Amino acid sequence: xxxxxxxxxxxxxxxxxxxxxxxxxxxxxxxxxxxxxxxxxxxxxxxxxxxxxxxxxxxxxxxxxxxxxxxxxxxxxxxxxxxxxxxxxxxxxxxxxxxxxxxxxxxxxxxxxxxxxxx
Amino acid sequence: xxxxxxxxxxxxxxxxxxxxxxxxxxxxxxxxxxxxxxxxxxxxxxxxxxxxxxxxxxxxxxxxxxxxxxxxxxxxxxxxxxxxxxxxxxxxxxxxxxxxxxxxxxxxxxxxxxxxxxxxxxxxxxxxxxxxxxxxxxxxxxxxxxxxxxxxxxxxxxxxxxxxxxxxxxxxxxxxxxxxxxxxxxxxxxxxxxxxx
Ligand SMILES: Nc1nc2c(ncn2[C@@H]2O[C@H](COP(=O)(O)OP(=O)(O)OP(=O)(O)O)[C@@H](O)[C@H]2O)c(=O)[nH]1
Ligand SMILES: [Mg+2]
Numbered sequence: 001x002x003x004x005x006x007x008x009x010x011x012x013x014x015x016x017x018x019x020x021x022x023x024x025x026x027x028x029x030x031x032x033x034x035x036x037x038x039x040x041x042x043x044x045x046x047x048x049x050x051x052x053x054x055x056x057x058x059x060x061x062x063x064x065x066x067x068x069x070x071x072x073x074x075x076x077x078x079x080x081x082x083x084x085x086x087x088x089x090x091x092x093x094x095x096x097x098x099x100x101x102x103x104x105x106x107x108x109x110x111x112x113x114x115x116x117x118x119x
Numbered sequence: 120x121x122x123x124x125x126x127x128x129x130x131x132x133x134x135x136x137x138x139x140x141x142x143x144x145x146x147x148x149x150x151x152x153x154x155x156x157x158x159x160x161x162x163x164x165x166x167x168x169x170x171x172x173x174x175x176x177x178x179x180x181x182x183x184x185x186x187x188x189x190x191x192x193x194x195x196x197x198x199x200x201x202x203x204x205x206x207x208x209x210x211x212x213x214x215x216x217x218x219x220x221x222x223x224x225x226x227x228x229x230x231x232x233x234x235x236x237x238x239x240x241x242x243x244x245x246x247x248x249x250x251x252x253x254x255x256x257x258x259x260x261x262x263x264x265x266x267x268x269x270x271x272x273x274x275x276x277x278x279x280x281x282x283x284x285x286x287x288x289x290x291x292x293x294x295x296x297x298x299x300x301x302x303x304x305x306x307x308x309x310x311x312x313x314x315x316x
Protein backbone atom coordinates (compact mmCIF):
# COMPACT_ATOMS: atom_id res chain seq x y z
CA UNK A 1 0.00 0.00 0.00
CA UNK A 2 1.41 3.37 -0.96
CA UNK A 3 -1.55 5.56 -0.02
CA UNK A 4 -0.67 5.98 3.62
CA UNK A 5 -2.75 9.11 3.98
CA UNK A 6 -5.90 7.23 2.98
CA UNK A 7 -7.89 6.27 6.05
CA UNK A 8 -10.76 3.86 6.01
CA UNK A 9 -13.93 5.66 7.21
CA UNK A 10 -14.97 2.46 8.94
CA UNK A 11 -11.94 2.83 11.18
CA UNK A 12 -12.49 6.54 11.77
CA UNK A 13 -16.12 6.28 12.85
CA UNK A 14 -15.50 4.42 16.14
CA UNK A 15 -12.74 6.89 16.96
CA UNK A 16 -14.99 9.89 16.38
CA UNK A 17 -17.88 8.37 18.31
CA UNK A 18 -15.72 8.02 21.43
CA UNK A 19 -13.85 11.29 20.79
CA UNK A 20 -10.65 9.34 20.62
CA UNK A 21 -11.09 7.54 23.94
CA UNK A 22 -10.17 3.88 24.04
CA UNK A 23 -10.90 3.07 27.70
CA UNK A 24 -14.22 3.47 29.55
CA UNK A 25 -14.33 6.04 32.38
CA UNK A 26 -15.64 3.32 34.65
CA UNK A 27 -15.94 -0.46 34.50
CA UNK A 28 -14.17 -2.91 32.21
CA UNK A 29 -17.04 -4.80 30.53
CA UNK A 30 -16.57 -8.28 29.22
CA UNK A 31 -18.13 -9.18 25.86
CA UNK A 32 -20.86 -10.95 27.81
CA UNK A 33 -21.34 -8.37 30.55
CA UNK A 34 -25.07 -7.66 30.57
CA UNK A 35 -26.40 -4.13 30.66
CA UNK A 36 -29.91 -2.92 31.40
CA UNK A 37 -31.39 0.58 31.57
CA UNK A 38 -32.14 2.11 34.96
CA UNK A 39 -34.89 4.69 35.30
CA UNK A 40 -36.16 6.60 32.29
CA UNK A 41 -34.33 7.35 29.07
CA UNK A 42 -31.62 10.06 29.25
CA UNK A 43 -32.96 13.54 28.51
CA UNK A 44 -31.24 16.29 26.51
CA UNK A 45 -29.71 17.73 29.71
CA UNK A 46 -27.49 14.66 29.92
CA UNK A 47 -25.61 15.94 26.89
CA UNK A 48 -25.23 12.51 25.36
CA UNK A 49 -24.46 11.61 21.77
CA UNK A 50 -26.86 9.76 19.44
CA UNK A 51 -24.81 6.58 19.88
CA UNK A 52 -25.24 6.78 23.66
CA UNK A 53 -28.98 7.12 23.17
CA UNK A 54 -29.06 4.15 20.80
CA UNK A 55 -27.31 2.04 23.42
CA UNK A 56 -29.68 3.25 26.13
CA UNK A 57 -32.62 2.22 23.93
CA UNK A 58 -31.16 -1.27 23.33
CA UNK A 59 -30.69 -1.62 27.09
CA UNK A 60 -34.43 -1.52 27.79
CA UNK A 61 -34.04 -5.31 27.86
CA UNK A 62 -30.90 -6.91 29.32
CA UNK A 63 -28.35 -7.11 26.53
CA UNK A 64 -24.69 -8.10 26.27
CA UNK A 65 -21.84 -5.86 25.16
CA UNK A 66 -21.31 -8.17 22.17
CA UNK A 67 -24.93 -7.83 21.06
CA UNK A 68 -24.93 -4.05 21.42
CA UNK A 69 -21.80 -3.95 19.26
CA UNK A 70 -23.35 -6.22 16.64
CA UNK A 71 -26.64 -4.31 16.55
CA UNK A 72 -24.98 -0.90 16.22
CA UNK A 73 -22.23 -2.18 13.94
CA UNK A 74 -19.48 -0.68 16.07
CA UNK A 75 -16.43 -2.42 17.54
CA UNK A 76 -16.85 -3.84 21.04
CA UNK A 77 -14.18 -1.46 22.36
CA UNK A 78 -16.24 1.54 21.27
CA UNK A 79 -19.32 0.15 22.98
CA UNK A 80 -17.33 -0.32 26.20
CA UNK A 81 -16.38 3.36 26.22
CA UNK A 82 -19.93 4.57 25.56
CA UNK A 83 -21.45 2.13 28.00
CA UNK A 84 -18.95 3.36 30.59
CA UNK A 85 -20.35 6.88 30.15
CA UNK A 86 -23.93 5.67 30.60
CA UNK A 87 -22.93 3.62 33.62
CA UNK A 88 -21.03 6.53 35.12
CA UNK A 89 -24.11 8.74 34.82
CA UNK A 90 -26.37 6.07 36.26
CA UNK A 91 -28.43 5.34 33.16
CA UNK A 92 -27.55 1.66 33.03
CA UNK A 93 -26.60 -1.04 35.44
CA UNK A 94 -24.13 -3.71 34.35
CA UNK A 95 -23.57 -7.24 35.51
CA UNK A 96 -20.26 -8.85 34.73
CA UNK A 97 -20.16 -12.62 34.10
CA UNK A 98 -19.11 -14.96 36.87
CA UNK A 99 -15.37 -15.06 37.36
CA UNK A 100 -13.49 -18.22 36.53
CA UNK A 101 -13.31 -19.29 40.17
CA UNK A 102 -17.09 -19.47 40.36
CA UNK A 103 -17.33 -22.20 37.74
CA UNK A 104 -17.87 -24.75 40.49
CA UNK A 105 -21.55 -24.10 40.93
CA UNK A 106 -23.34 -27.35 40.14
CA UNK A 107 -26.64 -25.51 39.95
CA UNK A 108 -25.34 -23.52 36.98
CA UNK A 109 -24.35 -26.65 35.06
CA UNK A 110 -27.72 -28.27 35.74
CA UNK A 111 -29.58 -25.16 34.58
CA UNK A 112 -27.59 -25.08 31.35
CA UNK A 113 -28.19 -28.79 30.75
CA UNK A 114 -31.93 -28.34 31.31
CA UNK A 115 -31.92 -25.35 28.99
CA UNK A 116 -30.13 -27.26 26.25
CA UNK A 117 -32.33 -30.34 26.60
CA UNK A 118 -35.48 -28.29 26.25
CA UNK A 119 -34.31 -26.57 23.07
CA UNK B 120 -19.98 -7.51 40.03
CA UNK B 121 -20.67 -3.93 39.18
CA UNK B 122 -23.92 -2.21 39.95
CA UNK B 123 -25.49 1.07 38.95
CA UNK B 124 -27.56 3.25 41.24
CA UNK B 125 -30.48 0.85 41.36
CA UNK B 126 -30.29 -2.89 41.44
CA UNK B 127 -33.93 -3.77 41.68
CA UNK B 128 -33.91 -5.47 38.32
CA UNK B 129 -32.19 -8.80 38.57
CA UNK B 130 -30.09 -9.66 35.57
CA UNK B 131 -29.46 -13.18 34.32
CA UNK B 132 -25.95 -14.58 34.61
CA UNK B 133 -24.19 -14.78 31.27
CA UNK B 134 -22.25 -17.92 30.42
CA UNK B 135 -20.11 -18.53 27.37
CA UNK B 136 -19.03 -21.55 25.43
CA UNK B 137 -16.42 -21.29 22.70
CA UNK B 138 -16.64 -23.02 19.34
CA UNK B 139 -13.12 -23.51 18.03
CA UNK B 140 -11.52 -25.40 15.17
CA UNK B 141 -9.60 -24.86 11.97
CA UNK B 142 -10.52 -22.79 8.94
CA UNK B 143 -13.90 -23.82 7.53
CA UNK B 144 -14.47 -26.50 10.15
CA UNK B 145 -18.07 -25.39 10.69
CA UNK B 146 -17.76 -22.97 13.64
CA UNK B 147 -20.18 -20.36 12.30
CA UNK B 148 -22.55 -23.10 11.16
CA UNK B 149 -22.69 -24.58 14.65
CA UNK B 150 -23.20 -21.20 16.33
CA UNK B 151 -26.09 -20.56 13.93
CA UNK B 152 -27.77 -23.95 14.08
CA UNK B 153 -28.24 -23.96 17.83
CA UNK B 154 -28.70 -20.24 18.63
CA UNK B 155 -31.93 -18.27 18.85
CA UNK B 156 -30.88 -15.88 16.15
CA UNK B 157 -28.72 -16.09 13.06
CA UNK B 158 -25.06 -15.66 14.01
CA UNK B 159 -24.23 -12.09 14.99
CA UNK B 160 -20.85 -10.58 14.44
CA UNK B 161 -18.77 -8.40 16.70
CA UNK B 162 -15.36 -6.89 16.26
CA UNK B 163 -12.58 -6.26 18.69
CA UNK B 164 -10.19 -3.52 17.71
CA UNK B 165 -6.67 -4.21 18.77
CA UNK B 166 -4.09 -1.58 19.06
CA UNK B 167 -0.65 -2.98 18.65
CA UNK B 168 1.12 -1.26 21.49
CA UNK B 169 4.42 -2.92 20.71
CA UNK B 170 5.03 -0.87 17.60
CA UNK B 171 6.29 2.64 18.04
CA UNK B 172 7.10 2.25 21.72
CA UNK B 173 10.27 4.26 21.45
CA UNK B 174 8.95 6.36 18.64
CA UNK B 175 8.42 9.96 19.69
CA UNK B 176 5.66 10.43 17.11
CA UNK B 177 3.62 8.02 19.26
CA UNK B 178 0.05 7.70 18.07
CA UNK B 179 0.74 7.41 14.36
CA UNK B 180 3.00 4.45 14.92
CA UNK B 181 0.25 2.36 16.47
CA UNK B 182 -1.38 -0.16 14.19
CA UNK B 183 -4.91 -1.28 14.73
CA UNK B 184 -6.27 -4.62 13.65
CA UNK B 185 -9.84 -5.74 13.89
CA UNK B 186 -10.77 -9.30 14.67
CA UNK B 187 -14.28 -10.46 13.89
CA UNK B 188 -16.08 -13.04 15.99
CA UNK B 189 -19.38 -14.77 15.38
CA UNK B 190 -21.66 -15.36 18.26
CA UNK B 191 -25.16 -16.43 19.13
CA UNK B 192 -27.38 -16.50 22.19
CA UNK B 193 -29.58 -19.08 23.88
CA UNK B 194 -31.85 -17.87 26.68
CA UNK B 195 -32.10 -20.35 29.56
CA UNK B 196 -35.05 -19.33 31.68
CA UNK B 197 -34.76 -16.18 33.79
CA UNK B 198 -31.46 -16.99 35.41
CA UNK B 199 -28.96 -17.75 32.68
CA UNK B 200 -28.08 -16.57 29.24
CA UNK B 201 -25.76 -18.77 27.19
CA UNK B 202 -23.52 -17.26 24.55
CA UNK B 203 -21.68 -19.24 21.91
CA UNK B 204 -18.61 -17.64 20.41
CA UNK B 205 -16.88 -18.84 17.28
CA UNK B 206 -13.17 -18.23 17.89
CA UNK B 207 -11.27 -16.31 15.24
CA UNK B 208 -9.18 -18.71 13.21
CA UNK B 209 -5.77 -17.13 12.84
CA UNK B 210 -3.25 -18.01 15.48
CA UNK B 211 -1.96 -14.46 15.62
CA UNK B 212 -5.18 -13.64 17.42
CA UNK B 213 -4.31 -15.64 20.54
CA UNK B 214 -4.91 -12.60 22.72
CA UNK B 215 -8.55 -12.58 21.61
CA UNK B 216 -8.71 -16.23 22.55
CA UNK B 217 -7.38 -15.35 25.99
CA UNK B 218 -10.14 -12.83 26.44
CA UNK B 219 -12.77 -15.25 25.20
CA UNK B 220 -11.50 -18.19 27.21
CA UNK B 221 -11.50 -16.24 30.46
CA UNK B 222 -14.52 -17.38 32.42
CA UNK B 223 -15.73 -19.72 29.66
CA UNK B 224 -17.66 -22.81 30.73
CA UNK B 225 -15.80 -24.78 28.10
CA UNK B 226 -15.03 -25.21 24.42
CA UNK B 227 -16.13 -27.36 21.51
CA UNK B 228 -13.31 -28.06 19.08
CA UNK B 229 -14.63 -28.90 15.63
CA UNK B 230 -12.45 -31.30 13.69
CA UNK B 231 -12.67 -31.72 9.95
CA UNK B 232 -11.28 -35.12 8.97
CA UNK B 233 -10.02 -33.71 5.67
CA UNK B 234 -7.71 -31.44 7.65
CA UNK B 235 -7.43 -33.03 11.04
CA UNK B 236 -4.17 -31.29 11.90
CA UNK B 237 -5.96 -27.92 11.75
CA UNK B 238 -7.40 -28.47 15.18
CA UNK B 239 -4.07 -29.24 16.90
CA UNK B 240 -3.53 -25.61 17.95
CA UNK B 241 -6.98 -25.48 19.57
CA UNK B 242 -6.44 -28.75 21.41
CA UNK B 243 -3.06 -27.52 22.66
CA UNK B 244 -4.46 -24.19 23.66
CA UNK B 245 -7.36 -25.47 25.78
CA UNK B 246 -5.27 -28.27 27.28
CA UNK B 247 -2.64 -25.80 28.38
CA UNK B 248 -5.21 -23.37 29.70
CA UNK B 249 -7.16 -26.04 31.54
CA UNK B 250 -10.44 -25.13 29.85
CA UNK B 251 -12.77 -28.15 29.66
CA UNK B 252 -13.32 -29.16 26.03
CA UNK B 253 -14.80 -31.83 23.80
CA UNK B 254 -13.81 -32.63 20.23
CA UNK B 255 -16.60 -32.95 17.68
CA UNK B 256 -15.80 -34.49 14.32
CA UNK B 257 -17.84 -32.60 11.77
CA UNK B 258 -19.02 -34.98 9.06
CA UNK B 259 -18.60 -33.45 5.63
CA UNK B 260 -19.75 -35.34 2.55
CA UNK B 261 -16.94 -37.04 0.70
CA UNK B 262 -14.47 -36.75 3.54
CA UNK B 263 -12.53 -39.80 4.64
CA UNK B 264 -14.41 -41.89 7.18
CA UNK B 265 -12.39 -42.70 10.27
CA UNK B 266 -13.27 -44.62 13.36
CA UNK B 267 -13.40 -42.35 16.38
CA UNK B 268 -10.54 -44.38 17.87
CA UNK B 269 -8.35 -43.49 14.92
CA UNK B 270 -9.19 -39.81 15.30
CA UNK B 271 -8.42 -39.98 19.00
CA UNK B 272 -5.08 -41.54 18.28
CA UNK B 273 -4.25 -39.03 15.55
CA UNK B 274 -5.08 -36.13 17.85
CA UNK B 275 -3.31 -37.65 20.82
CA UNK B 276 -6.46 -37.11 22.87
CA UNK B 277 -6.61 -38.36 26.40
CA UNK B 278 -9.32 -41.07 26.84
CA UNK B 279 -11.07 -38.82 29.36
CA UNK B 280 -11.84 -36.20 26.71
CA UNK B 281 -15.18 -36.78 24.97
CA UNK B 282 -14.95 -37.27 21.21
CA UNK B 283 -18.18 -37.25 19.22
CA UNK B 284 -19.43 -37.17 15.65
CA UNK B 285 -21.64 -34.30 14.59
CA UNK B 286 -23.28 -32.46 11.78
CA UNK B 287 -22.94 -28.79 12.67
CA UNK B 288 -25.79 -27.89 10.32
CA UNK B 289 -28.29 -29.81 12.43
CA UNK B 290 -29.63 -28.25 15.58
CA UNK B 291 -30.12 -31.58 17.39
CA UNK B 292 -26.61 -32.68 16.60
CA UNK B 293 -25.04 -29.38 17.72
CA UNK B 294 -27.14 -29.41 20.85
CA UNK B 295 -25.97 -32.96 21.66
CA UNK B 296 -22.34 -31.80 21.39
CA UNK B 297 -23.03 -28.92 23.79
CA UNK B 298 -24.70 -31.27 26.25
CA UNK B 299 -21.64 -33.54 26.16
CA UNK B 300 -19.43 -30.53 26.85
CA UNK B 301 -21.49 -29.26 29.77
CA UNK B 302 -21.64 -32.74 31.33
CA UNK B 303 -17.88 -33.07 30.91
CA UNK B 304 -17.19 -29.62 32.40
CA UNK B 305 -19.53 -30.36 35.28
CA UNK B 306 -17.65 -33.55 36.06
CA UNK B 307 -14.33 -31.71 36.02
CA UNK B 308 -15.25 -28.59 37.91
CA UNK B 309 -18.54 -28.66 39.74
CA UNK B 310 -18.76 -29.04 43.47
CA UNK B 311 -22.04 -30.38 44.82
CA UNK B 312 -24.46 -27.65 45.87
CA UNK B 313 -23.68 -26.29 49.29
CA UNK B 314 -19.96 -27.00 49.27
CA UNK B 315 -18.89 -23.94 47.30
CA UNK B 316 -17.65 -21.05 49.34
N1 LIG C 1 -21.49 -31.50 4.96
C1 LIG C 1 -21.34 -30.66 5.95
N2 LIG C 1 -21.04 -29.37 5.69
C2 LIG C 1 -20.88 -28.52 6.71
C3 LIG C 1 -21.01 -28.94 8.06
N3 LIG C 1 -20.76 -27.89 8.85
C4 LIG C 1 -20.50 -26.84 8.05
N4 LIG C 1 -20.58 -27.20 6.75
C5 LIG C 1 -20.32 -26.34 5.59
O1 LIG C 1 -18.94 -26.02 5.58
C6 LIG C 1 -18.72 -24.68 5.17
C7 LIG C 1 -17.89 -23.92 6.21
O2 LIG C 1 -18.63 -23.80 7.40
P1 LIG C 1 -18.47 -22.53 8.38
O3 LIG C 1 -19.48 -22.70 9.44
O4 LIG C 1 -18.49 -21.27 7.61
O5 LIG C 1 -17.01 -22.79 8.94
P2 LIG C 1 -16.17 -21.83 9.89
O6 LIG C 1 -15.41 -22.72 10.80
O7 LIG C 1 -17.02 -20.81 10.51
O8 LIG C 1 -15.19 -21.17 8.84
P3 LIG C 1 -14.19 -19.93 9.06
O9 LIG C 1 -14.88 -18.96 9.97
O10 LIG C 1 -13.99 -19.39 7.68
O11 LIG C 1 -12.95 -20.52 9.62
C8 LIG C 1 -20.09 -24.09 4.94
O12 LIG C 1 -20.35 -24.11 3.58
C9 LIG C 1 -21.03 -25.01 5.69
O13 LIG C 1 -22.30 -25.06 5.09
C10 LIG C 1 -21.34 -30.32 8.30
O14 LIG C 1 -21.46 -30.76 9.44
N5 LIG C 1 -21.49 -31.12 7.22
MG1 LIG D 1 -16.76 -18.69 10.54
